[in-house]
Amino acid sequence: MMALTxxxxxxxxxxxxxxxxxxxxAGLGNDETLARMLASQRAGIGAMPFCLGxxxxxxxxxxxxxxxxxxxxxxxxxxxxxxxxxxxxDELRTLFLAHCPRVTPEKEWMAETLAAxxxxxxxxWQDMGLWSRQDLSALIEHNFPxxxxxxxxxxxxxxxxxxxxxxxxxxxxxxSPSCEVCADxxxxxxxxx
Numbered sequence: 039m040m041a042l043t044x045x046x047x048x049x050x051x052x053x054x055x056x057x058x059x060x061x062x063x064a065g066l067g068n069d070e071t072l073a074r075m076l077a078s079q080r081a082g083i084g085a086m087p088f089c090l091g092x093x094x095x096x097x098x099x100x101x102x103x104x105x106x107x108x109x110x111x112x113x114x115x116x117x118x119x120x121x122x123x124x125x126x127x128d129e130l131r132t133l134f135l136a137h138c139p140r141v142t143p144e145k146e147w148m149a150e151t152l153a154a155x156x157x158x159x160x161x162x163w164q165d166m167g168l169w170s171r172q173d174l175s176a177l178i179e180h181n182f183p184x185x186x187x188x189x190x191x192x193x194x195x196x197x198x199x200x201x202x203x204x205x206x207x208x209x210x211x212x213x214s215p216s217c218e219v220c221a222d223x224x225x226x227x228x229x230x231x
Contacts, residue, residue, distance in 0.1 A: 051081045052081040052083060055076070055077035055080050056073050056077035059076055059077060059113075060073050061107070062106065062108040063105055064103065064104055064106055066104055067180050068148060068181070069105075070173075071168065071177045071180075072105075074167065075151070075166055075167045078168070078169075079113075079167050084165055084167030085155075085157070086116050086154060086155060086158075087119035087157070088118055089114055089116070090116075090150075090151045090154060091150050091153065092147055092150050092154075096143075097113075097114065099143065100144070100147045103144065119154055120157060126157075127150075127153045127154070129203055130149075130203070131146075131153045133199060133202055133203060133206075134148075134181075134182050134185065135149050138184075139183065144181075149182075151166075152181075162174055162194070162195045171195075178195065185202075188202070
């Protein structure tokens with residue numbers, strides 16, 4: 039039998055963790071996305087901070103709602119969020135919630151998680167531990183449909199969000215904070231597959 043590479047082991051591990059969460063899922067709209075993010079985070083994939091950027095209390099409430107058969111403590115992992123970027127997190131959270139038809143605790147959790155994902159330095163769907171850009175687009179459409187509708191040119195999501203913030207401030211030439219280090223800087227529009 040051949041030895042598995044680290045990447046293959048991580049893939050197997052993430053799929054097992056995902057299956058574990060899906061077996062505990064409540065059957066709600068964000069279950070799939072959250073299961074992928076949590077499984078990836080626990081497998082060491084992506085750049086999501088501790089508790090997906092939520093407070094302990096928010097994270098525990100989210101887990102009770104979406105995965106009632108699981109314990110929140112088992113899924114609390116990841117590095118602490120960079121508090122030096124707190125103003126940026128606030129601006130992003132406000133942007134997301136402004137494009138939400140009705141603000142609920144769940145929409146607030148998703149806005150917080152999405153904002154925390156923007157603090158990474160790769161494509162947003164990868165930083166969040168999602169499995170494709172389509173996963174990210176589905177998350178945005180489900181939670182912030184007006185924002186999804188605004189991205190009619192299929193701009194990369196992180197770049198699109200920062201562009202929206204710049205437009206709000208009246209700045210029309212704008213880069214997201216990680217553009218300078220992005221290997222795909224020249225391809226800011228279109229498919230990421």
